[in-house]
Amino acid sequence: MSIESSQSLGTGLGEDHVTGLFAAVQRLQNEHAYILELLEEMEVQAVQIGKASTTAQDWSRLQHLRLWTIGVMQELEAHAKWEDGVLLPFLVSYFHLQESPSLAPSLWMMEKEHELAVEYVECFMREFHKLRPASSRERMWKTASLLLQACYILKSHIEKEEKLVFPLVEQVLTDVDYLFL
Numbered sequence: 001m002s003i004e005s006s007q008s009l010g011t012g013l014g015e016d017h018v019t020g021l022f023a024a025v026q027r028l029q030n031e032h033a034y035i036l037e038l039l040e041e042m043e044v045q046a047v048q049i050g051k052a053s054t055t056a057q058d059w060s061r062l063q064h065l066r067l068w069t070i071g072v073m074q075e076l077e078a079h080a081k082w083e084d085g086v087l088l089p090f091l092v093s094y095f096h097l098q099e100s101p102s103l104a105p106s107l108w109m110m111e112k113e114h115e116l117a118v119e120y121v122e123c124f125m126r127e128f129h130k131l132r133p134a135s136s137r138e139r140m141w142k143t144a145s146l147l148l149q150a151c152y153i154l155k156s157h158i159e160k161e162e163k164l165v166f167p168l169v170e171q172v173l174t175d176v177d178y179l180f181l
């Protein structure tokens with residue numbers, strides 16, 4: 001079973017299932033690495049706003065940054081959709097079945113973090129639309145700095161997510177080892 005060909009990882013622990021779980025962890029790591037690269041670039045662009053030699057240059061950099069941000073958010077949403085729709089439901093249902101302490105509070109916290117980052121990005125978009133090419137550099141810089149907040153939250157979100165998910169997956173795989181011994 002490949003993760004691409006399945007809508008859900010289910011809750012069983014067959015051999016196919018383990019292959020699916022491995023593929024899912026690989027996908028999580030790959031997508032996180034990719035999103036982190038995009039966020040790094042977003043930060044590099046955001047700190048440059050207000051530092052160009054002319055306001056017109058700052059304005060065009062800001063427009064580029066806005067387009068970049070739209071792209072990053074699309075990638076992030078696609079990733080979150082898979083994560084929330086496939087990977088996390090599997091882990092939640094697996095650990096719930098085992099009557100382990102509930103994961104709900106950490107998952108809730110992470111959900112909130114994601115929402116907060118999206119709010120910063122939406123705030124950036126709103127502020128951007130109020131700007132004009134002749135707006136002050138300070139306003140442009142302040143607008144761009146909203147994205148720095150979003151990047152900071154998202155980077156720490158990805159780190160926390162991996163700290164939560166990897167030990168859980170390891171636990172599942174240990175259980176599988178026991179089953180197939």
Ligand SMILES: [Fe+2]
Nearest residue numbers: 080083114161
């Ligand atoms: Fe996430």
Ligand SMILES: [Fe+2]
Nearest residue numbers: 079083158161
């Ligand atoms: Fe993630």
